[in-house]
Amino acid sequence: MQFTNLSKTSAFKKLAKLRPLEVKAELKAERIRSAAVSIGAGLSYNWAAMPIGDDHIAMLQELADEQQLAAKYEALLSGEVMNTGENRLVLHHLTRGRVLGDDTSIFADEEEKGAFYLDQLEKITKFSQAVREGLLVGSTGKPFSTVVQIGIGGSDLGPRALYIALKGWAKGASIMKKEARFISNVDPDDADEVFEGLDFEKTLFILVSKSGTTQETLTNYELVKQAMVNANIKGMDPSQHMVAVTSKSSPLASSKDFLQAFYIDDYIGGRYSSSSAVGAVVLSIAYGSEVFQRFLNGAHEADKAALEPQITQNAAMLDALIGVYLRNVLNLPCTAILPYSQGLSRFPAHLQQLDMESNGKQVNRNGEPIDYSTGPIIFGEPGTNGQHSFYQLLHQGTDTVPLQFIGFSNSQRGKDIVTAGSTSQTKLVANLIAQIVAFAKGKDDTNANKRFPGNRYSSVIHADQLNPETLGALLAHYENKVMFQGFLWNINSFDQEGVQLGKLLANKVLQGGDGDEALQGYMDLLE
Incomplete structure (x- = not known):
């Protein structure tokens, strides 16, 4: 296998020349139907509201092949040392079954x-x-x-x-x-x-x-x-x-x-x-x-689906590749995770660690500096609360923030009420659909304060219900997406040296500052 920096690949150089698709004009029913990819266990990924057209898909496939994403995943599953920083195998997939x-x-x-x-x-x-x-x-x-x-x-x-x-x-x-x-x-x-x-x-x-x-x-x-x-x-x-x-x-x-x-x-x-x-x-x-x-079974099913080399049939790989296009071609530094399910209220916090601790790196797997951006900043909150909070910036702010919605057709508990002709769950799903379209299409208005620019990119992961199988598949999807992005960036997604310095200095503080003037200054401030 070849381990190559993203900027050195011929496919990325060609990808960087492709302009983003005008989502505002292209988001139609047929595109939405055709942009669906199964994750496994009844969970699906839909990228219709992303700025990706046929030319992008072809070039992303070329990049996936050039960076040998499927082969590197198989190597990891076979027990090759993929955590180069600590010289260790990477075996979390094995806890839910033998994928190969x-x-x-x-x-x-x-x-x-x-x-x-x-x-x-x-x-x-x-x-x-x-x-x-x-x-x-x-x-x-x-x-x-x-x-x-x-x-x-x-x-x-x-x-x-x-x-x-x-x-x-x-x-x-x-x-x-x-x-x-x-x-x-x-x-x-x-x-x-x-x-x-x-x-x-x-x-x-x-x-x-x-x-x-x-x-x-x-x-x-x-x-x-x-x-x-x-x-x-x-x-x-x-x-x-x-x-x-x-x-x-x-x-x-x-x-x-x-x-x-x-x-x-x-x-x-x-x-x-x-x-x-x-x-x-x-x-x-x-x-x-x-x-x-059952949770492990759902994760295992998604792990097996991630072996598929064709990106339009591999949700985790496609999600990773689109993310690299957003991060490294469009230079968008953040991603918002927006689950329309109260059960996933702490899931964005887990994904912050998963993504940012894994791919927050500035050297490649050989310890050499890289000349491109890596992992994005991850944040998020459940809908519909987020709509009444930070969505204002997402809709009308000066920065475009890619969005990943997560939604389910049915609630978990089965308890609901009908008001104004619809149930609470129906209203929740209606808000999710409305937000995807509002971000993509925007709204023109003679009053600039009421104008929505549109072309705000999003994808949606969805299933019938949040249950053990779909939760397992959801977790595995993100783990595999992060892994594929690490392969694309040629970084080690499996160590976390960035957490060590703070631990070392905290111990120095507990020992009296050890002669460090900066530590002593803050010790005096916060005593």
């Missing part, structure tokens, strides 16, 4: 990794069933009713977003047995709010730290233990209310302070870890292992 077939074996750490992940999933299944059925109880003999995950970054954002995303569906299906809460911020107010109304006798805590040394997570762990002791509950033993998700080499792995340890490894980055034990324990306890398996 059941005969694909990947060996590392003196074990076959597919079997390792499956073994951990089976252990989590048995454990979660025991918790859900009341067979495993706390130190005072009471069954667990609440589970609290302690973690930060990828140990919090993804699992929390997925838990919230399925909560309405699980309640509508009457299968939610346990409540989940999350502690992530080292700010003690975060944990204190989680403790409100919490019955420690009925609470199981999940400590998530791959290394077992994460400062914020271990601080919150100690805070939780102290809160349990301070509750003065007769017979309370914090160790009987704690499990760990960590690596085999972690100091947590063999600690007697935990009921049980479930294992992850260095081949799955935190932001890609929701389909591993990091997400499996909390989601399996809250919703059941069968629901978590």
Whole structure:
């Protein structure tokens, strides 16, 4: 395989000469019908309101072929070292199945990794069933009713977003047995709010730290233990209310302070870890292992669809390529993620980490400076709240911000009301449709203040309902999109050195500033 900087490819040089399509003039019913690509598990991607025509598609296909996107994905799935910064394999796809077939074996750490992940999933299944059925109880003999995950970054954002995303569906299906809460911020107010109304006798805590040394997570762990002791509950033993998700080499792995340890490894980055034990324990306890398996099945289906070399049949690859055109030809620095589903209220926050931590790089995979832009700034909020907030800038501001809508035909809970001749869900979908068209077509007006320029680009990902399968496919779509964009930019999407400097300096502050005048100045300011 060849690893080439984007600006050095012949296809990109030709792509850069293509002017954007006039979406305002071209957005018609036939184009909308023909611009649909299946992601898998009933989820679809539609790019009709993007500035892409037939010439663009042909050139994007040439770029995908020249950058060997499909081959690099297969190499990753086969166990080649694709995380060059840390000299590691990248195996998060393997946590939801062998994408290249059941005969694909990947060996590392003196074990076959597919079997390792499956073994951990089976252990989590048995454990979660025991918790859900009341067979495993706390130190005072009471069954667990609440589970609290302690973690930060990828140990919090993804699992929390997925838990919230399925909560309405699980309640509508009457299968939610346990409540989940999350502690992530080292700010003690975060944990204190989680403790409100919490019955420690009925609470199981999940400590998530791959290394077992994460400062914020271990601080919150100690805070939780102290809160349990301070509750003065007769017979309370914090160790009987704690499990760990960590690596085999972690100091947590063999600690007697935990009921049980479930294992992850260095081949799955935190932001890609929701389909591993990091997400499996909390989601399996809250919703059941069968629901978590359905989520994995949806992700696996999208992973398999991403193998297709023809971009008009590969939603993740096409989404990635269009994103590169927007970022590197049209020079648009931001992307807004706009889910028209309350269940996805925290999903944009997860995507911020997934995209910005993965592709926020200024050197290529060999450590050499690059001469083009990489990952965009990601932000977003659910509709319709966003319409009454920052959409003003999106519609009439001086900058064009590409938009990605996410919508579902039906609600999760099945509860609704008819007012003014339509249900709430119908109104939600109507607003989603209206926004796509309003951004694309705009509106002329003699009053300049009421004029909408249009040609504001968007795509939409949609399905019948947000459920375990569609959520799994949605997560995998974005993970694969980020991966393909990393290949296109010739960067390493699987390390995150940018988070290390702040950690180092924070430790210096805790040690008194270590003679650094800038640190000391702010220490004096904020003491």
